[in-house]
Amino acid sequence: xxxxxxxxxxxxxxxxxxxxxxxxxxxxxxxxxxxxxxxxxxxxxxxxxxxxxxxxxxxxxxxxxxxxxxxxxxxxxxxxxxxxxxxxxxxxxxxxxxxx
Numbered sequence: 001x002x003x004x005x006x007x008x009x010x011x012x013x014x015x016x017x018x019x020x021x022x023x024x025x026x027x028x029x030x031x032x033x034x035x036x037x038x039x040x041x042x043x044x045x046x047x048x049x050x051x052x053x054x055x056x057x058x059x060x061x062x063x064x065x066x067x068x069x070x071x072x073x074x075x076x077x078x079x080x081x082x083x084x085x086x087x088x089x090x091x092x093x094x095x096x097x098x099x100x
Contacts, residue, residue, distance in 0.1 A: 045086050068095075
């Protein structure tokens with residue numbers, strides 16, 4: 001899969017652990033980078049759905065068209081799929097799913 005980022009901040013947090021750690025904390029930062037690395041090696045979304053620890057699923061409501069995978073208990077990585085065969089992943093945001 002090809003990885004894109006909604007903005008340069010998200011890309012910098014992927015390429016620089018200290019930036020991710022500053023933004024999300026150590027545990028979420030580590031998972032953020034690990035999960036994006038999984039995207040790099042996945043051939044399609046079906047492969048991601050089959051991985052049990054990711055809890056990869058489509059979102060509903062005002063987030064139709066977006067997908068999520070689990071980072072930690074409360075945090076998830078939101079992404080969209082692009083391309084004819086959904087081979088391009090666009091990282092949209094890291095979200096604290098259940099609020100504070």
